[in-house]
Amino acid sequence: VTGVTATQPRRSGDDARASARDGHEGDFLDAYDPRAFPPVAVTVDIVTLTVRQGRLNVLLVRRGTHPFRGYWALPGGFVTAGEDLDAAAARELTEEAGIPATSAHLEQLRSYGAPDRDPRMRVVSVAYLALAPDLPRPVAGTDADDARFFDVEDLQEAQPSPLAFDHHQILTEAVERARSKLEYTNLATTFLEEPFTIADLRRIYEAIWGHPLHPANFRRKVLSTPGLVAPTGQERATGRGWADLYRRGTTTTLHPALLRTRN
Amino acid sequence: VTGVTATQPRRSGDDARASARDGHEGDFLDAYDPRAFPPVAVTVDIVTLTVRQGRLNVLLVRRGTHPFRGYWALPGGFVTAGEDLDAAAARELTEEAGIPATSAHLEQLRSYGAPDRDPRMRVVSVAYLALAPDLPRPVAGTDADDARFFDVEDLQEAQPSPLAFDHHQILTEAVERARSKLEYTNLATTFLEEPFTIADLRRIYEAIWGHPLHPANFRRKVLSTPGLVAPTGQERATGRGWADLYRRGTTTTLHPALLRTRN
DNA sequence: GGAATAGTGTCTTTTAGACATTATCAA
DNA sequence: TTGATAATGTCTAAAAGACACTATTCC
Numbered sequence: 001v002t003g004v005t006a007t008q009p010r011r012s013g014d015d016a017r018a019s020a021r022d023g024h025e026g027d028f029l030d031a032y033d034p035r036a037f038p039p040v041a042v043t044v045d046i047v048t049l050t051v052r053q054g055r056l057n058v059l060l061v062r063r064g065t066h067p068f069r070g071y072w073a074l075p076g077g078f079v080t081a082g083e084d085l086d087a088a089a090a091r092e093l094t095e096e097a098g099i100p101a102t103s104a105h106l107e108q109l110r111s112y113g114a115p116d117r118d119p120r121m122r123v124v125s126v127a128y129l130a131l132a133p134d135l136p137r138p139v140a141g142t143d144a145d146d147a148r149f150f151d152v153e154d155l156q157e158a159q160p161s162p163l164a165f166d167h168h169q170i171l172t173e174a175v176e177r178a179r180s181k182l183e184y185t186n187l188a189t190t191f192l193e194e195p196f197t198i199a200d201l202r203r204i205y206e207a208i209w210g211h212p213l214h215p216a217n218f219r220r221k222v223l224s225t226p227g228l229v230a231p232t233g234q235e236r237a238t239g240r241g242w243a244d245l246y247r248r249g250t251t252t253t254l255h256p257a258l259l260r261t262r263n
Numbered sequence: 264v265t266g267v268t269a270t271q272p273r274r275s276g277d278d279a280r281a282s283a284r285d286g287h288e289g290d291f292l293d294a295y296d297p298r299a300f301p302p303v304a305v306t307v308d309i310v311t312l313t314v315r316q317g318r319l320n321v322l323l324v325r326r327g328t329h330p331f332r333g334y335w336a337l338p339g340g341f342v343t344a345g346e347d348l349d350a351a352a353a354r355e356l357t358e359e360a361g362i363p364a365t366s367a368h369l370e371q372l373r374s375y376g377a378p379d380r381d382p383r384m385r386v387v388s389v390a391y392l393a394l395a396p397d398l399p400r401p402v403a404g405t406d407a408d409d410a411r412f413f414d415v416e417d418l419q420e421a422q423p424s425p426l427a428f429d430h431h432q433i434l435t436e437a438v439e440r441a442r443s444k445l446e447y448t449n450l451a452t453t454f455l456e457e458p459f460t461i462a463d464l465r466r467i468y469e470a471i472w473g474h475p476l477h478p479a480n481f482r483r484k485v486l487s488t489p490g491l492v493a494p495t496g497q498e499r500a501t502g503r504g505w506a507d508l509y510r511r512g513t514t515t516t517l518h519p520a521l522l523r524t525r526n
Numbered sequence: 527g528g529a530a531t532a533g534t535g536t537c538t539t540t541t542a543g544a545c546a547t548t549a550t551c552a553a
Numbered sequence: 554t555t556g557a558t559a560a561t562g563t564c565t566a567a568a569a570g571a572c573a574c575t576a577t578t579c580c
Contacts, residue, residue, distance in 0.1 A: 037304040038344040042376070042387050081301040081385065085376040111374045111389050113305070113348040122344065124305050124387070126374050199559075217543060219560075224541090240558040241550040256541075462532075480570060482533075487568090503531040504577040519568070 040122045044089045045076035045167065047109065047174035048097050048130040050149065051191050051207045057149040058171060059097050060163070064146075067119050068164030072150070074171070076125065089128040097130070098147070104132035105190040109174055117166050127170045129177055131190045153210070179208055184257040186228050186249055195232050195245035198222055209260055221258055227251025228258075303385045307352045308339035308430065310372065310437035311360050311393040313412065314454050314470045320412040321434060322360050323426070327409075330382050331427030335413070337434070339388065352391040360393070361410070367395035368453040372437055380429050390433045392440055394453045416473070442471055447520040449491050449512055458495050458508035461485055472523055484521055490514025491521075 048059040060072040075096035079088040085108065090101040106128055113124040152175060155161070161168040182188050188204045189196070202218045222228055229246040236243050311322035323335040338359035342351040348371065353364040369391055376387040415438060418424070424431040445451050451467045452459070465481045485491055492509040499506050 037341060040303055040305045040342070041300040042303045042305065078300060079303070079376065079387075082378045084378060085374060085387070108373050110371050111348060113342065113389070115345045115347060124342075124348070124389075126376070126387075197559085214543070214545095215558080216545085216560080216562095221542085237551085238558070239552070240556090241560085243559060259542085261542075460532085477570075477572095478531080479533080479535095479572085484569085500578085501531070502579065503529090504533085506532060522569085524569075 038122065040124055042079045043076050043123055043125045044079060044085065044092055044128055045074040045125050045170060046089060046093055046097060046106075046128045046130050047074055047171055048093065048099065048104070048132060049152070049174070049178055049191075049208075050132050050134050051204050052134045052149060054203055054207050056152040056175070056207045056210075058152050058155065058174075059099075059147065059149055061096060061147045063164055071164040072162050073164040074127075074167045075147070079126070085126050089126075089130075093128075093130055096147070099130070099132050099135065103135060104130045105187060106130045109170070109177060112166055112170060114166065125170075127174065129174045131178065131187055133191055133193045135193075175208075179260065182208055182258065183260050184254050185252055186254060189229070189248040194247045195234065195236075196247075197236060197238065197243035197245060198229075199238070199243060201229070201246075205258075225254050225256065225258060228254060301385065303387055305342045306339050306386055306388045307342060307348065307355055307391055308337040308388045308433060309352060309356055309360060309369075309391045309393050310337055310434055311356065311362065311367070311395060312415070312437070312441055312454075312471075313395050313397050314467050315397045315412060317466055317470050319415040319438070319470045319473075321415050321418065321437075322362075322410065322412055324359060324410045326427055334427040335425050336427040337390075337430045338410070342389070348389050352389075352393075356391075356393055359410070362393070362395050362398070366398060367393045368450055369393045372433070372440060375429055375433060377429065388433075390437065392437045394441065394450055396454055396456045398456075438471075442523065445471055445521065446523050447517050448515055449517060452492070452511040457510045458497065458499075459510075460499060460501065460506035460508060461492075462501070462506060464492070464509075468521075488517050488519065488521060491517060 046059075050057050050059075059075060061075050063069055063071050063073050075092055077088075077092050077096065079085060083091070086106070089106055089108070093099050093104060093106060094101055109127040109129045111124055111126045113122075115122060117123060117125070152171070155163070156168075156172065156175075163171065178187075182205060188201060188208070191204045192200055198219050199215070201222060202213055202215060205218070206213055227249040228251065229249050232245045232247055234245045236245050309322075313320050313322070322338060324338045326332055326334050326336050338355055340351075340355050340359065342348060346354075349369070352369055352371070356362050356367060356369060357364050372390040372392045374387055374389045376385075378385060380386060380388075415434070418426070419431075419435065419438075426434065441450075445468060451464060451471070454467045455463055461482050462478070464485060465476055465478060468481070469476055490512040491514065492512050495508045495510055497508045499508050
């Protein structure tokens with residue numbers, strides 16, 4: 001006996017017009033009627049971006065089950081009962097990606113709900129974008145072959161895509177969001193451990209925007225943008241001279257913006 | 264007999280580790296097991312913005328049922344079986360807001376899924392932003408007292424909020440998205456019927472950004488931004504002189520951006 | 527005439543972008 | 554020495570922002 005059937009929301013009598021309008025259906029009250037809504041599962045999928053050796057990377061896990069067995073997928077899972085979407089994303093980031101939620105920036109991207117995106121049933125996935133420094137990761141319960149970082153550019157050029165479901169599209173939109181957010185926020189600093197040099201920060205921008213930046217002009221722009229970075233007064237030997245060290249600034253929204261231009 | 268219970272996703276045996284990782288649970292195959300996922304309803308809620316008499320307005324409908332009976336809410340409703348999220352939003356825009364989907368810009372905002380946001384059951388709402396010109400609306404099946412436009416600024420200042428659920432927060436984030444999008448896209452033109460004058464366009468920016476703009480500088484910026492507007496060669500009597508008429512340009516992303524500054 | 531608006535022109539300040547220069551250290 | 558990088562300085566072009574001015578029309 002299956003209590004859930006793929007019917008349209010049920011409406012009845014006097015309440016039909018009101019419920020068509022109020023957006024939350026009126027024919028159940030404090031309890032819910034399981035026949036009143038189509039069966040849907042809600043999951044979160046995490047696009048975890050980091051910069052390794054000057055290249056933008058994304059964390060993927062290998063699928064061991066049908067469908068897309070053997071394909072690579074974004075880590076994710078069910079939103080459990082009583083759990084907020086953000087909390088589910090933070091939990092999956094820790095459990096599946098092995099990244100402590102405190103060391104990463106996590107924000108909602110958008111939701112994906114094409115009816116046929118999962119062949120088993122209707123699944124609406126809330127995609128999240130996580131930005132993390134290139135930490136030595138203590139991946140809990142997964143060996144290196146089942147969860148690892150991939151070069152984003154390589155992934156996007158691969159034909160056919162090795163990604164399961166619509167994760168190729170989600171990845172593309174996540175990367176575009178990250179590129180855009182570097183312009184007007186200080187999120188580039190979340191890819192770095194403190195303290196860092198201006199050149200470290202520049203290499204983050206170069207990796208994510210995908211083209212080289214003019215070192216001198218970049219330095220001037222960063223230092224003239226209030227609140228992006230704060231000097232520590234210390235220096236680090238870089239191999240070729242000494243570089244000043246900085247910490248993250250306190251401003252999250254940049255004025256003026258660091259526009260994504262050629263230089 | 265209720266087939267849906269509020270349990271965590273079920274896992275079994277060998278598949279437990281894999282399904283904990285692959286994000287889409289592996290213990291059902293081509294069919295779904297209704298006990299394998301928590302019961303959730305997915306709805307869309309539409310923030311329909313328009314500019315009337317120089318003020319930013321939003322379309323709300325009055326709730327006739329529990330909970331929040333008598334409160335005002337964003338139009339919306341269930342995502343039906345087999346229906347894409349975007350399609351559900353377009354359908355609700357037409358059915359509930361009485362706005363033909365062709366005359367509005369519609370884009371996904373983000374999803375809201377706090378466990379207690381609807382007291383009846385778990386509801387994840389995918390919020391959409393709709394931008395429309397101030398059309399004479401043929402609202403189907405709703406009389407003027409049940410669906411009408413509200414001044415956004417008045418709504419946001421009202422204490423306590425007359426909005427149901429978490430719709431106050433959704434509205435706030437929608438308005439901020441609209442403000443931001445006017446900077447780097449030509450979406451301001453979707454608030455206008457063609458043809459329009461530069462002053463018409465300026466009044467849209469002023470209404471949404473909430474402060475006056477310098478007419479001469481605004482004109483120069485708009486005309487020097489490639490692809491924002493296209494001249495029609497015609498003029499319109501405005502009461503004080505004659506104003507050149509324009510159509511929407513073909514470029515959706517503006518270079519340089521029309522930055523949201525004081526002037 | 528006075529007030530309001532459309533449209534054009536001009537000037538200053540700020541920012542972007544290109545490029546030169548010096549210092550330091552590795553190979 | 555040569556090459557690479559950090560840091561600073563300088564110059565030009567583009568854009569933002571402030572303001573002056575003319576023309577038109579309503580009151």
